[in-house]
Amino acid sequence: MTDPTPDWCSVPNLEWDTPMYRLAVAQLDQTARRMGLDENIWERLRTPQRAHVVSFPFRRDDYERVMTVFGYRVQHLLTMGPTKGGIRYDLDVNLGETTALSMWMTWKCAIVGLPFGGAKGGIRICPRELSQRELQRITRRYTSEIIELIGPDTDIPAPDLGTNEQVMAWIMDTYSQQKGFAVPGVVTGKPIEIGGSHGRLEATGRGVISCVIEALRHRGLDMAGSTIAIQGFGNVARAAATIAQQLGARVVAVSDVAGGVHLPEGLDVYAVGEWLDAQGELKGYPGAEPVTNAELLELPCDVLIPAAIQNQITGENAHRLRCHFVVEGANGPTSLEADAILRQRGVIVVPDILANAGGVTVSYFEWVQGSQQFFWSEEEVNAKLISIMQRAYHAVSEKAEREGVDLRTAALILGIGRVAEAKRRRGVFP
Numbered sequence: 001m002t003d004p005t006p007d008w009c010s011v012p013n014l015e016w017d018t019p020m021y022r023l024a025v026a027q028l029d030q031t032a033r034r035m036g037l038d039e040n041i042w043e044r045l046r047t048p049q050r051a052h053v054v055s056f057p058f059r060r061d062d063y064e065r066v067m068t069v070f071g072y073r074v075q076h077l078l079t080m081g082p083t084k085g086g087i088r089y090d091l092d093v094n095l096g097e098t099t100a101l102s103m104w105m106t107w108k109c110a111i112v113g114l115p116f117g118g119a120k121g122g123i124r125i126c127p128r129e130l131s132q133r134e135l136q137r138i139t140r141r142y143t144s145e146i147i148e149l150i151g152p153d154t155d156i157p158a159p160d161l162g163t164n165e166q167v168m169a170w171i172m173d174t175y176s177q178q179k180g181f182a183v184p185g186v187v188t189g190k191p192i193e194i195g196g197s198h199g200r201l202e203a204t205g206r207g208v209i210s211c212v213i214e215a216l217r218h219r220g221l222d223m224a225g226s227t228i229a230i231q232g233f234g235n236v237a238r239a240a241a242t243i244a245q246q247l248g249a250r251v252v253a254v255s256d257v258a259g260g261v262h263l264p265e266g267l268d269v270y271a272v273g274e275w276l277d278a279q280g281e282l283k284g285y286p287g288a289e290p291v292t293n294a295e296l297l298e299l300p301c302d303v304l305i306p307a308a309i310q311n312q313i314t315g316e317n318a319h320r321l322r323c324h325f326v327v328e329g330a331n332g333p334t335s336l337e338a339d340a341i342l343r344q345r346g347v348i349v350v351p352d353i354l355a356n357a358g359g360v361t362v363s364y365f366e367w368v369q370g371s372q373q374f375f376w377s378e379e380e381v382n383a384k385l386i387s388i389m390q391r392a393y394h395a396v397s398e399k400a401e402r403e404g405v406d407l408r409t410a411a412l413i414l415g416i417g418r419v420a421e422a423k424r425r426r427g428v429f430p
């Protein structure tokens with residue numbers, strides 16, 4: 001029997017080495033060891049197939065300053081079909097973070113059975129400090145910098161942290177201008193008017209809530225009357241909060257970058273949304289207590305949904321969480337150490353690679369509808385999404401029970417196993 005941890009596992013991959021990349025690789029290594037994964041495939045999966053780094057200038061609105069910014073597009077795996085993954089605008093964007101996110105996209109697509117490999121992209125900027133005109137110029141220049149990499153048959157971006165359907169429309173327009181004809185299929189998560197899909201905007205939040213329902217049901221609990229605290233109030237968090245409220249749950253807290261609002265009896269999610277739209281921030285929302293983002297995580301509730309940023313539940317605060325379930329809307333919100341503490345405390349964690357897969361699932365629907373020029377109703381999209389999420393949840397949960405592991409390990413075993421099998425079938429060129 002060979003040593004279960006090969007020597008190359010201890011050699012840092014310097015180009016990518018950041019905390020988030022280390023977390024993604026540690027999850028892969030732990031799972032590969034447990035599965036007895038073919039070492040050649042294991043080593044291959046630890047680094048992305050392609051990583052593109054660009055720096056480019058962009059002109060501020062004063063037309064005096066020209067700033068240089070950094071952008072990335074990483075394609076982790078080209079084995080399964082085109083690559084797929086969001087574009088993130090955030091000050092934490094770097095090569096390691098983008099690579100970790102692309103790796104999680106690979107597992108995610110394999111878990112829900114989509115014909116894509118993982119990719120991710122981003123620009124290191126703070127979008128909140130830029131005007132819409134500046135964001136448009138940056139987006140168009142970034143698109144032209146990565147134009148040879150993306151395309152409807154090769155690599156298809158989508159929205160992520162700090163980007164939205166307007167950003168996707170600018171990418172689609174820039175790409176189409178260069179090609180000389182409209183290419184809606186180059187992005188998903190675009191507005192309906194230019195080929196977007198019904199239900200895409202809420203898809204990630206809807207998928208998260210399907211997982212909450214399944215996790216509660218599995219333990220004989222009901223969504224109606226359950227209490228849910230949600231970190232974030234952006235695309236994923238707001239949709240999750242709205243759908244949870246529609247299903248009779250009490251949403252006891254939500255937050256934005258500056259902090260959150262808390263009401264144990266349950267917030268009126270629509271009123272909170274109207275306040276945010278009018279004021280631009282949650283701060284000052286009447287009729288609820290202010291909480292910090294750190295305090296929100298420790299509120300008593302049935303279900304905690306981190307749906308903002310990574311590295312929120314750590315070895316430092318995992319002991320203090322007072323929820324029974326963590327359902328990860330965000331990517332990478334829980335550290336390896338926190339995962340072990342929560343497992344030992346009996347808190348069920350539904351991992352990001354399963355819980356937030358609703359977004360890429362409806363992105364896939366959008367891509368299919370666009371390529372056939374045949375569009376579905378919102379009811380059809382939502383029904384197909386829920387059925388895929390339920391199937392994936394049960395496959396993961398059955399695997400967890402059969403192998404005596406937690407849901408994250410089971411999801412990784414399924415995702416990595418499917419990718420490894422495809423790689424084995426295709427073989428090595430030449």
Ligand code: NAD
Binds near residue numbers: 234
């Ligand atoms: P978003 O930009 O629409 O919203 C982000 C939310 O997080 C906002 O409420 C913002 O105020 C808050 N936030 C930003 N920085 C923060 C900080 N430092 N501390 C606390 N809160 C902060 O982004 P989104 O699309 O909702 O993405 C949220 C998470 O979900 C990300 O991890 C993303 O990768 C993941 N995700 C998104 C999608 C999607 O379809 N958009 C799909 C899968 C996973």
